[in-house]
Amino acid sequence: MINAAIGSLVMSAFSMGALANKSHVTGRAAQLFRIIARQMTGMVTATKPVMTLISAKSAADAINDRFLDPGLDAKDWLRRWEVECREIYACRQDIIDAVQISDGATIADVGSGTGLFVEPFSKAVGKKGKVYALDISAQFVAHIGKRAKSEGLANVEAILSKEDSTELDKNSVDVAFVCDVYHHFEYHEAMLKSIRDALRPGGYLVVVDFERIPGKSRPWVLGHVRAGKSQFTSEIVEAGFSAPEEVVIPSFRESYFLRFQKR
Numbered sequence: 001m002i003n004a005a006i007g008s009l010v011m012s013a014f015s016m017g018a019l020a021n022k023s024h025v026t027g028r029a030a031q032l033f034r035i036i037a038r039q040m041t042g043m044v045t046a047t048k049p050v051m052t053l054i055s056a057k058s059a060a061d062a063i064n065d066r067f068l069d070p071g072l073d074a075k076d077w078l079r080r081w082e083v084e085c086r087e088i089y090a091c092r093q094d095i096i097d098a099v100q101i102s103d104g105a106t107i108a109d110v111g112s113g114t115g116l117f118v119e120p121f122s123k124a125v126g127k128k129g130k131v132y133a134l135d136i137s138a139q140f141v142a143h144i145g146k147r148a149k150s151e152g153l154a155n156v157e158a159i160l161s162k163e164d165s166t167e168l169d170k171n172s173v174d175v176a177f178v179c180d181v182y183h184h185f186e187y188h189e190a191m192l193k194s195i196r197d198a199l200r201p202g203g204y205l206v207v208v209d210f211e212r213i214p215g216k217s218r219p220w221v222l223g224h225v226r227a228g229k230s231q232f233t234s235e236i237v238e239a240g241f242s243a244p245e246e247v248v249i250p251s252f253r254e255s256y257f258l259r260f261q262k263r
C-alpha cells in the first residue's frame with residue numbers, strides 16, 4: 001500500500017518534470033510543472049526505499065530557477081558576471097589560454113550565460129571552426145544570438161539545451177567547456193553522458209569551478225556549491241573520462257581548472 005503510494009508519487013513527479021521539459025510547454029506553465037515536480041521529488045527523497053530511483057538529481061534544489069524564469073533580463077546578469085570583481089571575468093584571458101584551442105576546432109561552451117567566452121572562442125577557432133554556445137535559459141540563448149550577430153561572429157551557434165542534455169550531435173565537438181556551470185548541473189550523470197557522447201574520440205572536457213573547502217571557502221561558496229573538486233572529479237572519471245590534468249592558474253584565488261579526456 002505504502003509502496004504503491006510512493007510509486008505513484010514518483011511517477012507523478014517524473015510526469016510533471018517531463019511535461020515541463022516538453023518544447024510546447026513554455027513560460028509560466030513549464031515553470032509551474034517544474035516547481036510541482038520538485039516539490040514531489042522533495043517528498044519522495046524523504047522516503048528511503050525509493051532513494052535510488054531519483055539519485056540522478058544532484059545540485060541544490062532550484063539552483064537554476066532564476067535562469068529558467070521567462071522574465072530573466074540578460075543585462076542584469078551582464079552586470080553581475082562581466083565585471084572585474086568576478087574572478088572568472090578578471091582571469092578570463094588566463095582561462096582562454098589554458099583551454100588551448102586549435103584553429104579549426106569545434107568547442108561547446110556548455111552553460112554560456114551572457115556569453116563571456118563566446119567572442120574569444122570564436123576568434124580562437126577561426127573561420128573553419130565552430131562555437132556552440134549552449135544554455136538552458138531561452139533568454140541567454142537569444143542574447144548570445146544577438147551578441148554574435150552584432151559582433152559578426154558567423155561561426156557561433158546559440159543553442160537552447162536542456163537540464164539533462166546538451167542537445168548536441170554525437171561526436172561533434174573537440175572541447176566541451178564547463179565554466180562555473182558544473183555545480184549547476186541538476187542531473188550531472190545525464191549531462192556528463194550527453195557531453196561525453198557529443199565529444200569526438202579523444203576530445204576534452206574542461207571544468208572550471210569553485211574550490212569548496214569547509215573552513216576556508218566563503219560561506220556563499222559553501223552554501224551554493226554542492227561539493228568540492230575531488231567529488232566532482234570522481235563523478236567525471238566515473239562517467240568515462242581520464243584522470244584530470246590540473247592547470248594551475250596563478251591568478252586564481254578561489255577557482256580551479258581541470259582538463260579531462262574522453263576515454
Ligand SMILES: C[S@@+](CC[C@H](N)C(=O)[O-])C[C@H]1O[C@@H](n2cnc3c(N)ncnc32)[C@H](O)[C@@H]1O
Nearest residue numbers: 067111112113116135136137163179180181184
Ligand atoms: C554561473 S553561470 C556561468 C555562465 C558562464 N559560463 C560564465 O562563466 O560566465 C551558470 C550558467 O549555467 C547554465 N546552466 C545550468 N545548468 C545547465 C545545464 N544543464 N546545461 C546548460 N547550461 C546550464 C545557467 O543557465 C547559467 O547560465
